[in-house]
Structure formats: C-alpha cells, structure tokens
Amino acid sequence: MQKISASETTGSTFRRRIAERLFFLGPVLILAIEVSGESGIVEIFGAGRATGYSLLWICAVALIYKYAFAYGIARYTLATGKTIFSGLRSIPGPRNWEVTFITIIYILEMIAYGGFLIIGAHFLYYLIPFDIPILIIAILTLAAIIVILWKGSYERFEHLILGMVLLLFVGFIFSLTALHIPFTEVAEGFIPYIHENNLLWKMALLGAVGAGLNILLYSVWLHEKTGGKPCTDDLPEKMRIIRGDLLIGFGFIAFMSFVFLSIGASYQGAPHLEMANSAVAVSGHILMTIPYAAPLIIFSSFILLAGTVISGIDGRARAVCGILREAGGVQVAPKRLYRLILLGFSAMIFTAFFISKPEYLIKNVSIFSSILFAVIGFGLIYIDNRLPKKHQGSRIWLAVMAAGSGLYLLIALLQEKSLLDFGLPLVERLAIVLLVLYFFVRSDLAEAYRRGVATRTDLLWLVLIFGILSVYGTLRGFQIDDVILNFRDLGPVLAGLIGGPLAGAAAGLIGGGYRYSLGGWTALPCAIATVAAGIIGGVARRYWETLTPLRLAILGVGVEALHILVIFPLFTLGYPQSQVIDVIRHTFPAMSLVMVAGLIMYLMVEDQFRRLSDMRDLVTWVRQDVDPDYDPKKEE
Structure with a gap:
C-alpha cells in the first residue's frame, strides 16, 4: 500500500x-x-x-x-x-x-x-x-x-x-x-x-x-x-x-x-x-x-x-x-x-x-x-x-x-423631484378612484358580474361608470406642454377585467372620445390607445381565471407600453422625434406606476369584500345549523 x-x-x-x-x-x-x-x-x-x-x-x-x-x-x-x-x-x-x-x-x-x-x-x-x-x-x-x-x-x-x-x-x-x-x-x-x-x-x-x-x-x-x-x-x-x-x-x-x-x-x-x-x-x-x-x-x-x-x-x-x-x-x-x-x-x-x-x-x-x-x-x-x-x-x-x-x-x-411633482399627486387623485371602487365592489351590479348573471342593462351601467372614470382620469391629469399626464386607461382596463372586451372597448370609447375632443397633436393616438386598453383588459380576464398583483402589474405596464411606446410613436410619425421622446420620458414611468397602483387597489378592495362575504356566509351557516328558524334577511 x-x-x-x-x-x-x-x-x-x-x-x-x-x-x-x-x-x-x-x-x-x-x-x-x-x-x-x-x-x-x-x-x-x-x-x-x-x-x-x-x-x-x-x-x-x-x-x-x-x-x-x-x-x-x-x-x-x-x-x-x-x-x-x-x-x-x-x-x-x-x-x-x-x-x-x-x-x-x-x-x-x-x-x-x-x-x-x-x-x-x-x-x-x-x-x-x-x-x-x-x-x-x-x-x-x-x-x-x-x-x-x-x-x-x-x-x-x-x-x-x-x-x-x-x-x-x-x-x-x-x-x-x-x-x-x-x-x-x-x-x-x-x-x-x-x-x-x-x-x-x-x-x-x-x-x-x-x-x-x-x-x-x-x-x-x-x-x-x-x-x-x-x-x-x-x-x-x-x-x-x-x-x-x-x-x-x-x-x-x-x-x-x-x-x-x-x-x-x-x-x-x-x-x-x-x-x-x-x-x-x-x-x-x-x-x-x-x-x-x-x-x-x-x-x-x-x-x-x-x-x-x-x-x-x-x-x-x-x-x-x-x-x-x-x-x-x-x-x-x-x-x-x-x-x-x-x-x-x-x-x-x-x-x-x-x-x-x-x-x-x-x-x-x-x-x-x-x-x-x-x-x-x-x-x-x-x-x-x-x-x-x-x-x-x-x-x-x-x-x-x-x-x-x-x-x-x-x-x-x-x-427624484419629478416623482414628487407628478407621480405622488396622481396617486393622491387615485384616492377618489379607490372610493368609487369601494362602492362599486359592494353594489348589486358587481355581484351580478361575480355570479355571471349580468344583463345588458348591467353592461350599460358598467360602461358608463368606468367610462366616466376614464374621463375623470383625463380631467385630473397634469398638463406638461401639450401632454396630459393621466390615468385615463385605468377605467377601460377595469371595465374589461370585469365585463369583458366589449365593455372595455365601450368604456374606452367614452374616455378616448373625450380626450380626442380636447385636441392637440397627441389626441388621436391617446384616444386609440384608450380603446385598446379596454380590449386588452377584457382579453386578459378571459385567459386569467384568477387575478394576482403580479399579473395586474404586468397588465398595467403592458398597456402603458403599448400606449406610449407603440401606438403613440406610430401615429405621430410626422412630428419631430425630439418631441415624441420628450412625451415618452415624461409619461411612461409615472403612468405605468399609477396604472399598476390603481389595478392593485381594485384587487385589494375586491379581495377584502370576498373575505368579508365568506365570513358572513360562514356565520350564517353556523347560526342556521344551531337555529333552523334563523333568517339573515330579517336581521338586515
């Protein structure tokens, strides 16, 4: 050895x-x-x-x-x-x-x-x-x-x-x-x-x-x-x-x-x-x-x-x-x-x-x-x-x-002064959006869509609510030269997620139509992008059985990327490239952040309502098991 x-x-x-x-x-x-x-x-x-x-x-x-x-x-x-x-x-x-x-x-x-x-x-x-x-x-x-x-x-x-x-x-x-x-x-x-x-x-x-x-x-x-x-x-x-x-x-x-x-x-x-x-x-x-x-x-x-x-x-x-x-x-x-x-x-x-x-x-x-x-x-x-x-x-x-x-x-x-000047005030405006989402989620209209029994009248109300929300996103935006920094696409995307591509497109027509009426060299691409946002939201919902923060974040950034990096440059080819780039650098980061924040707020409100609803159903089931004559409607 x-x-x-x-x-x-x-x-x-x-x-x-x-x-x-x-x-x-x-x-x-x-x-x-x-x-x-x-x-x-x-x-x-x-x-x-x-x-x-x-x-x-x-x-x-x-x-x-x-x-x-x-x-x-x-x-x-x-x-x-x-x-x-x-x-x-x-x-x-x-x-x-x-x-x-x-x-x-x-x-x-x-x-x-x-x-x-x-x-x-x-x-x-x-x-x-x-x-x-x-x-x-x-x-x-x-x-x-x-x-x-x-x-x-x-x-x-x-x-x-x-x-x-x-x-x-x-x-x-x-x-x-x-x-x-x-x-x-x-x-x-x-x-x-x-x-x-x-x-x-x-x-x-x-x-x-x-x-x-x-x-x-x-x-x-x-x-x-x-x-x-x-x-x-x-x-x-x-x-x-x-x-x-x-x-x-x-x-x-x-x-x-x-x-x-x-x-x-x-x-x-x-x-x-x-x-x-x-x-x-x-x-x-x-x-x-x-x-x-x-x-x-x-x-x-x-x-x-x-x-x-x-x-x-x-x-x-x-x-x-x-x-x-x-x-x-x-x-x-x-x-x-x-x-x-x-x-x-x-x-x-x-x-x-x-x-x-x-x-x-x-x-x-x-x-x-x-x-x-x-x-x-x-x-x-x-x-x-x-x-x-x-x-x-x-x-x-x-x-x-x-x-x-x-x-x-x-x-x-x-x-980061630009975030303080534009991003945070936009989030502050989303507080109003949060209030709207809170009342919507608790409404009979939202319950009809959850149960899959929504009627054409329900569709009309859904389009009106989120179409007006899209208009509000433009009204409460910031004017930077000829550009409006806004959250207009949020309403149509939410309408699409809740009611499908048709609802999203119709809400986008309301929000996009209002933006087009304001005029300006960015009016047409912004209007088209708003309609596209609603359609994308509806298509995403058909492929996603459940919504998660990560999926909504990808959706929000994707919608704004299509809007600002694709549709906007395509429909402004005749304008100076420097102006187009200025619009992109001013809007894309802040609008992506606000879009994602709005979508995740909706998910949080919806999840909170579902948990409370499930808890009420559990309490009702237990009380009915103890007392067969218990009627929750009388208590309401």
Whole structure:
C-alpha cells in the first residue's frame, strides 16, 4: 500500500482550503462588474467632471452601506437556501407587492440597457479601422450577448465574467498610470465636507456608487452557485468566507469608481453633456491627452459596459423567472422560461436603440428604483429578524442598515423631484378612484358580474361608470406642454377585467372620445390607445381565471407600453422625434406606476369584500345549523 507523504497531505489540504475560499468569489465579482458599469459612465464620470475628487468620502459612505446590504442578502440566502426574493414575499402588506414592483423595475431597466449598449458602441467605434454605423455595432453586440446567454449555463456565464474582470483590472490599472492623479486632492477628498453647490452630486453619488436594486441579484447568483442548498451547519464559516469575498468585490467596485472619477476629474470644467455625448467626449478626451493608452482604456470601457449588460440581463432573467414561478404560478420549465424572458428583454433593448436620449430613460427608471431600494433596506432588516437567532445579523449590521436605509429614503425623495411633482399627486387623485371602487365592489351590479348573471342593462351601467372614470382620469391629469399626464386607461382596463372586451372597448370609447375632443397633436393616438386598453383588459380576464398583483402589474405596464411606446410613436410619425421622446420620458414611468397602483387597489378592495362575504356566509351557516328558524334577511 502506497504511503501518502505529509507534504502531499499538506498540499491537498491547502488546495482544498483555497478552493473553499474561492468558491463564493464568482457571484460577488459578477455583481461587481454589473454595478460598476451601470453607474460609472453616467453618474460617477459626471461627478468627477463637476466636483473633482472632493466627494470621495461620499463614495466610501455609499460602499459601506451597500456592503452591509449585500452581506445581509448573502446571510439570508445561505441560511435558507432561497433567494432574497422569496424572503421579500414575507414582508407584510398586499400579497407579493415587493417582488411585483421589483419585477416592473427590472423590466423597465431593459430600456436603459439599450442606452448602455449604444454608449459601448460609441467606444468600440473608435477602435474599428473601417466605418461601421454605431447602431450596427450595438445590434451585433446584443446578438452576441443572446448567443452567450442562450444555454442558461451559470458556470459558463461565471467563467466569462471572471475573464472580463481580469481584463478590466489590467486595463484600468494601466489607465491610472496614464492619468495624472493629484494625490493631495485625493487625500482631501476623504474629508467630509458639505457645500450647497454640490449637494445634488452628493445625492447622486450615494445612489450611484455600488448601485441599488441590482444588489438583490447577488442572491440569485449565490443561489445558483450553491444549488439552493442551505448552509445551516457551517454558516459562520461560510459567512467568514463571504466577508472576504465581498471585500474583494466591493474593492473592485471602489477601484472602478475611482477610475471613472479620475477620468471625469481630468476633464473637469467641461460643459454639461448628455450621456451618449459623454461617451464621445470621454473617448475624444482620452485620445487627445493620453494617446498611447487610449486604445486599451476605450476597449476596457466597452468590455465593462458589455459585461454590465450580460450580467444585468442574466441576473434579471433568473430573478424574474423565479418570481413568475413562485409568486405568479407560472408552470413553464425554468430553462424555457429563462429563454423567453431573455428574448423579451432583448426585444426591449432593441427597441431602445431607436429611442434617442437614453440618459432620460435611465433617469426616469431610477425614480422608482431608488425609493424602492431604500424601502427594501428596511424589509431586509425585517427578514433578518425572522431568521433563527443564531443566524441573525449583529447590532452593528442592524445599525448600519437602519441608518443607511433611512438616509437613502430621504435622499431618494429629495432627489427624484419629478416623482414628487407628478407621480405622488396622481396617486393622491387615485384616492377618489379607490372610493368609487369601494362602492362599486359592494353594489348589486358587481355581484351580478361575480355570479355571471349580468344583463345588458348591467353592461350599460358598467360602461358608463368606468367610462366616466376614464374621463375623470383625463380631467385630473397634469398638463406638461401639450401632454396630459393621466390615468385615463385605468377605467377601460377595469371595465374589461370585469365585463369583458366589449365593455372595455365601450368604456374606452367614452374616455378616448373625450380626450380626442380636447385636441392637440397627441389626441388621436391617446384616444386609440384608450380603446385598446379596454380590449386588452377584457382579453386578459378571459385567459386569467384568477387575478394576482403580479399579473395586474404586468397588465398595467403592458398597456402603458403599448400606449406610449407603440401606438403613440406610430401615429405621430410626422412630428419631430425630439418631441415624441420628450412625451415618452415624461409619461411612461409615472403612468405605468399609477396604472399598476390603481389595478392593485381594485384587487385589494375586491379581495377584502370576498373575505368579508365568506365570513358572513360562514356565520350564517353556523347560526342556521344551531337555529333552523334563523333568517339573515330579517336581521338586515
């Protein structure tokens, strides 16, 4: 029998320990490349150009909070063997409300990813020796991403991202050696200093560095890595490894943030540029100031943005796939569903290629993302508290999470002025809608539709009620130039859900007809879209036997996407594209939010009424069983 030497045993143990240390590194590096690219080009480069290195302390504060956020997510995932999205479903409130809104935001962010690929195409354009249109470069990049992700293999995807991280680290290390770094200014940048002139940049950096809701995707990749097996027996040891890996990952994020801040600082004093133009400006600036390093820096920027889109699509597809199967009851096989979501996301990105000013789309999507991220921070504390005592976070972790979540919520509300100006007042107007829905649900008319005995007279009343509600949605909207920000489509969709496509179309004719009578260059597409909304609501009801918040959220966003992203552009082809884009960026996010809120309010009122009705029926049955002469009608 061959003897095993002590050195061989030691070597084997060393390799095993190294393998254990590196096992969890993949998911955190995927997260690192995803969040670095999304925030670097847009906010961090702009902050460096506007404020130099003076806000480095803000970056440090943001990374500390988001490190704690990611650590809490990892602890839940390893302790339970579930993704964080399963845990979020346990937060009190309407069923699945958290994952519903996260799904909406993840879907909307695909439009922003089209902007990232266009920017990446700008970078690559500088390196190609022959003339290829930037749009073609972006389309080819998207096609390559679809091919890479099509198999849905996590291992293949992880190896690709790890290779990208290595290329980026080498490329941007070389970038820093090519740039002039004033170390005195860098050191001073870590000294906290508040000045009114850069308050907006402080708020922007707190949200941008380390990203926001994207951190939740870390749980998905960690779940894939572990195969969904909980690590309850050796959780403390696994969490020690996770702490080290998170330090590496967030160190990479800090490094990438510093690179983009430095590039922006070297371009300090330049006039404000839109995001796509910023990509051109960065490329041109690098070519002029450090020409010998320019090709590597520009290529690294393209790799970063491509890696951001690859990891962003994969993480969101896996997350939405899990949410649809768990919360939505979708019975499609995981791999097939992943591919369907991948194709859907790709179609949205492809559509975004033809929409100018991608920075506005990214900004409007972040309106809701930043607020929800802060709310989820408090939700993570709640979820952690429900774990067994030995698996819960420390007091230091709780303090960091509570302080950070409160600060982020305040900043999100202060920064996102458009939501305060338009979105919240629209929700306030929905209070009237809630009152109407409350009385309708309790009426004999609603009961007739529940029992399937509605008459033509009932149909007429249904159309009138929700047609007038559609008119009210226009009357109580906001006028922005020639555009009315409204919730006109809500009435016809509800009529369709209750009475079918005919009722929805008829209510849409009332609401759409009133909108058309007001005139304006958007009158015709808005009127047509209102009728289409009612028909879609009726068709959806025929396919869905039961309504859930997730289904209604998909319906609400889908209706507004058809209205604003399809019908509206088709019927305004003769008008300047800039005006069309302005309408889209002003209306789509806010109107989608309000539409979803209105539909879910209806579901909540209906469910509450059904529960009360079932309780009354149970009480009546019990009392009749005890007293055969009991008549509930006499008591009424």
